[in-house]
Amino acid sequence: MASVDPTDQFTIAGADVGSRLILGTGGMTSPESLASALRASGTSLATVAVRRVDPATRHSLVDLLDGLGIRILPNTAGCFTAADAVLTAKLAREAFATDWVKLEVIGDDRTLLPDPIELVAAAEQLVDDGFVVLPYCGDDPVVATRLEQIGCAAVMPLGAPIGSGLGIRNPHNIELIVEQAGIPVILDAGIGTASDACLAMELGCSGVLVASAVTRAQDPALMARAMCDAVAAGRAARRAGRITRRFVAEASSSFEGMVAPGGTGGE
Amino acid sequence: MSPGEITVNGEPAPLAPGATVASLVATWCRSPRGVAVAVNGDVVPRSTWERTPVAPGDVVEIVSAAAGG
Numbered sequence: 419m420a421s422v423d424p425t426d427q428f429t430i431a432g433a434d435v436g437s438r439l440i441l442g443t444g445g446m447t448s449p450e451s452l453a454s455a456l457r458a459s460g461t462s463l464a465t466v467a468v469r470r471v472d473p474a475t476r477h478s479l480v481d482l483l484d485g486l487g488i489r490i491l492p493n494t495a496g497c498f499t500a501a502d503a504v505l506t507a508k509l510a511r512e513a514f515a516t517d518w519v520k521l522e523v524i525g526d527d528r529t530l531l532p533d534p535i536e537l538v539a540a541a542e543q544l545v546d547d548g549f550v551v552l553p554y555c556g557d558d559p560v561v562a563t564r565l566e567q568i569g570c571a572a573v574m575p576l577g578a579p580i581g582s583g584l585g586i587r588n589p590h591n592i593e594l595i596v597e598q599a600g601i602p603v604i605l606d607a608g609i610g611t612a613s614d615a616c617l618a619m620e621l622g623c624s625g626v627l628v629a630s631a632v633t634r635a636q637d638p639a640l641m642a643r644a645m646c647d648a649v650a651a652g653r654a655a656r657r658a659g660r661i662t663r664r665f666v667a668e669a670s671s672s673f674e675g676m677v678a679p680g681g682t683g684g685e
Numbered sequence: 686m687s688p689g690e691i692t693v694n695g696e697p698a699p700l701a702p703g704a705t706v707a708s709l710v711a712t713w714c715r716s717p718r719g720v721a722v723a724v725n726g727d728v729v730p731r732s733t734w735e736r737t738p739v740a741p742g743d744v745v746e747i748v749s750a751a752a753g754g
Contacts, residue, residue: 442754452752467753468721470694470746471714479750480719495753508728509748513721580754607754629754 423650426657428625430602431518431550431571436462438619439649440491440604442629445581446638449477455632456486459642465491465520465627468510480514491552493520498533500540507544519544520574520606520627521553530580534561538568545569554606557591563598572601574627577618578608581630585614589621596622612641612648619652620660692744700741707734713747720749 428435441461446452456464466479483490492510497503500523507519523540525533532555544551550571555561557575565573575595578584585608586592596603605618606627615626628645635641691700693713701708706722706729714720722729723746729737739745 444753446752465754466750468748469751469753471720471749473713473715478716478719479752490750492750493753505723505726505728509721509723509746511721512728512731513719513749627754 423653426653428602430552435489435625437646437649438625438653439615439646440464440625440627441632441642442627443479443483443633444495445630445633449479449482451638452633453482453486455638455642456483456488458639458646459628459632460646461488463489463491465493465629466514467493467495468506468513490514490516491518491520492516493554494522494540495524497523497540498525498527498536499523500536500543503536503540504543504547507540507549508547511549517548518550518571519552521551521570532556532576534558537561538564541565541568541570552604557588557595559591559594559598562595562603566599566601570601572604572624573599574604574606576607577605577614580607581634582608583610583631584608585610586617586621589617592618592621592623609645612644615645616648616652616655619649620655622656625649689741691739691741694745694747700739700743704739705735706737706739706745709739709745710734710747714749720747722747 428438437460439459439461441459441464443464443466464483492514494503494506497506503523511517521540523533523536524530537553541551541553545568552572552574553565553570554574562573577586602624604625604627605623609615609628609631618626626649632638632642689700690697710717710720725744
């Protein structure tokens with residue numbers, strides 16, 4: 419896969435994840451367009467929600483992801499309490515035979531911002547129960563550190579509210595989280611377009627989760643490809659080490675040996 | 686709810702004699718793949734579906750994957 423550099427593996431809880439772009443599956447209009455976006459993204463890991471079965475549904479999301487060789491990352495989307503999130507995670511483990519969970523505990527249905535108190539409580543219970551917990555959290559460096567101390571395998575701070583497309587509202591906080599973390603930081607929520615994903619990687623995130631920005635784009639497969647390229651570019655730029663920002667110019671061409679028409683050719 | 690009824694995914698449902706979690710899943714799902722079940726708030730491991738009876742009044746949740754971020 420072009421998006422994966424074999425010399426720069428992305429690992430969570432000791433497992434090689436593959437692509438640094440994780441895709442959310444919500445918001446797509448048809449299974450066919452979801453499949454083409456997943457393919458174009460080069461992703462190795464995609465999130466799914468856990469919901470009551472609908473006997474009328476003809477297609478299986480699990481079969482679709484399996485067919486593409488994409489690993490399932492169940493989420494606890496829609497849960498407002500630690501108890502609900504823990505039960506949902508346990509159902510997901512049974513349904514998909516994975517102990518990985520993207521833990522979401524929402525505190526407010528208008529902003530969909532995470533509830534840090536319920537989140538920490540749920541994370542503690544799930545870590546104790548052997549889950550590999552990837553919590554969706556605010557961009558608060560203190561909460562991120564607490565989640566790491568509990569034993570979470572990664573932290574997933576938001577850039578902006580879910581589905582808002584507002585990008586990374588507080589890049590400095592994301593940098594602080596990255597700087598303090600000993601576990602992968604995956605930017606989750608708020609990505610609107612490719613430059614946002616690229617910035618997340620330049621700030622030092624280990625990966626990016628994108629859902630609405632791809633699934634609700636006018637051409638989801640093309641946006642998925644753009645996100646793939648953006649994540650790869652941002653990661654490369656981070657590893658390459660950017661130049662220091664300067665207040666005034668610094669010439670990149672040497673002044674030495676400059677011609678001096680009508681003069682002596684310098685002193 | 687009448688004596689022979691259970692609740693499945695929030696709706697009242699008749700309880701067949703001898704019903705187990707496995708027989709409920711067979712009724713409700715096209716395939717048991719990617720499905721999980723909780724009875725009265727406790728997850729029932731797949732390996733025990735065949736031998737887990739469902740009793741009148743039980744509250745059953747049958748879930749699977751749905752598109753989501």
